[in-house]
Amino acid sequence: MILKYKMTLLAMALFFSATSAQTSERKMTLDEVIQLALENHTQLKLSKENINIAKQQTKIAELQKLPSVTASANAFYLGDALLLDKDLSKVATLTMPHFGNTYSVQASELIFKGGLVKKSVEMTELRAQLAELDYENDTQKIKFLVTSAYLDLQKIINQKNVYLNNSKLATERLENVKKLYKQGMVTRNEIIRGELLLKNLQQGILVLENNRAALNYQLATAIGTYPEVLIQPVNSMSATPEMQLLQYYLDLAHQNHPILKSAQTGINIANKNIEIIKTDKMPTIAAFGGYNMARPVTSSIPAKDLYTNTWQTGVSISYNIDNLYKTKEKEQLGKYQLSQAKNALVLQQQNLDIQTNAAYLKWQEALQQAQLYKESEALANENYRIIEAKYLNQLALQADMTDATNAKLEAELLYANSEINVQYQYYNLMKTTGTL
Numbered sequence: 001m002i003l004k005y006k007m008t009l010l011a012m013a014l015f016f017s018a019t020s021a022q023t024s025e026r027k028m029t030l031d032e033v034i035q036l037a038l039e040n041h042t043q044l045k046l047s048k049e050n051i052n053i054a055k056q057q058t059k060i061a062e063l064q065k066l067p068s069v070t071a072s073a074n075a076f077y078l079g080d081a082l083l084l085d086k087d088l089s090k091v092a093t094l095t096m097p098h099f100g101n102t103y104s105v106q107a108s109e110l111i112f113k114g115g116l117v118k119k120s121v122e123m124t125e126l127r128a129q130l131a132e133l134d135y136e137n138d139t140q141k142i143k144f145l146v147t148s149a150y151l152d153l154q155k156i157i158n159q160k161n162v163y164l165n166n167s168k169l170a171t172e173r174l175e176n177v178k179k180l181y182k183q184g185m186v187t188r189n190e191i192i193r194g195e196l197l198l199k200n201l202q203q204g205i206l207v208l209e210n211n212r213a214a215l216n217y218q219l220a221t222a223i224g225t226y227p228e229v230l231i232q233p234v235n236s237m238s239a240t241p242e243m244q245l246l247q248y249y250l251d252l253a254h255q256n257h258p259i260l261k262s263a264q265t266g267i268n269i270a271n272k273n274i275e276i277i278k279t280d281k282m283p284t285i286a287a288f289g290g291y292n293m294a295r296p297v298t299s300s301i302p303a304k305d306l307y308t309n310t311w312q313t314g315v316s317i318s319y320n321i322d323n324l325y326k327t328k329e330k331e332q333l334g335k336y337q338l339s340q341a342k343n344a345l346v347l348q349q350q351n352l353d354i355q356t357n358a359a360y361l362k363w364q365e366a367l368q369q370a371q372l373y374k375e376s377e378a379l380a381n382e383n384y385r386i387i388e389a390k391y392l393n394q395l396a397l398q399a400d401m402t403d404a405t406n407a408k409l410e411a412e413l414l415y416a417n418s419e420i421n422v423q424y425q426y427y428n429l430m431k432t433t434g435t436l
Contacts (some may be wrong), residue, residue, distance in 0.1 A: 026229070027233075033219070036146075039224070041224070051128065061121045065121075072104050080095055100294070108287065108288040123273070129265050130265050151420050151424050155416070172199060243360040257434030273337065280327045281316065288314060288315075363425040377415040382411075
């Protein structure tokens with residue numbers, strides 16, 4: 001039986017070593033993971049393209065400040081002219097030069113429209129700011145995404161270490177039970193229970209390995225590395241800063257979170273839209289000039305195969321009278337949109353305050369839980385040592401030993417996870433304040 005058991009352990013060891021041999025590992029700090037995510041994540045690339053598009057739209061809007069210039073040239077066949085009397089009877093046919101062509105250049109420039117061009121450029125600049133704030137918000141989300149995945153990997157590795165340590169203890173205890181069984185001091189049932197416990201621990205390790213592989217694939221995709229390479233977190237995270245009062249984090253969120261900045265930019269856009277609408281009340285004043293050259297001259301009889309050269313320059317003034325009653329309704333719509341934008345800012349701030357308060361309380365809770373779980377782990381380990389000593393001296397039942405083992409395992413897992421949870425809740429608070 002001992003030989004069979006050792007062969008099973010050897011097979012398990014060979015399985016895990018073969019699996020790890022197929023996959024290389026790469027040690028990475030959290031800062032390295034975040035930097036790779038900022039460089040390679042597809043969402044951030046899309047956000048950067050939105051910024052480029054918005055900036056290009058600003059450049060296009062600025063082109064309205066330049067004059068408009070058009071040039072044209074055409075050639076045509078001119079038929080003979082037919083003169084008709086009042087009763088539409090033919091009087092005569094006039095021979096015309098049959099080939100004709102024209103050349104023209106026209107230029108115009110807007111002089112005044114209530115600042116429409118300037119305000120249009122300012123509107124596109126505000127939209128570019130909005131795109132940059134969207135990128136900043138996406139950056140916060142991606143940072144937290146990879147940070148939480150990185151911490152989850154650490155949690156899985158810690159859990160695996162706990163299982164391995166308990167598996168080692170379970171193996172040693174099983175060997176002692178088998179010795180007692182040979183001496184006739186315990187029944188076969190005690191060995192079976194020990195072997196079942198060991199199998200459960202091995203099953204737990206297998207589940208953790210699969211969970212790690214799935215999470216590693218997700219994180220590798222986010223940072224642009226090969227999923228086949230297992231990311232090995234480096235336990236080099238600095239201690240979380242000392243906790244401040246809630247108001248400190250609320251102020252941080254109000255000053256830094258891109259969501260609030262976007263909402264404020266929305267108000268600016270609504271105000272700028274009203275300014276643009278008001279330009280409809282203003283007349284349009286433009287300067288123009290042009291040059292034309294055409295042949296033949298058909299204003300004389302007979303027509304002459306000569307070029308006529310003309311040029312003109314001046315100022316035009318136009319006004320859409322219907323704007324007197326249409327602009328008022330458009331302006332009212334703009335005011336409704338402005339009111340909506342202001343309420344959106346208030347709502348965003350309220351939601352952000354709620355999220356910041358919740359994240360702050362969760363961080364507090366995580367710190368307190370970590371201390372409690374640390375104390376629970378110490379008690380569970382002490383209880384385990386006492387019960388194990390009693391069990392080996394036949395002063396405790398196998399059920400007592402099983403309970404002590406389960407309590408020890410659970411306490412160690414909870415404490416290992418609680419330390420990572422403190423880091424997670426801190427980073428979550430930083431993301432909520434927009435300062436991650």
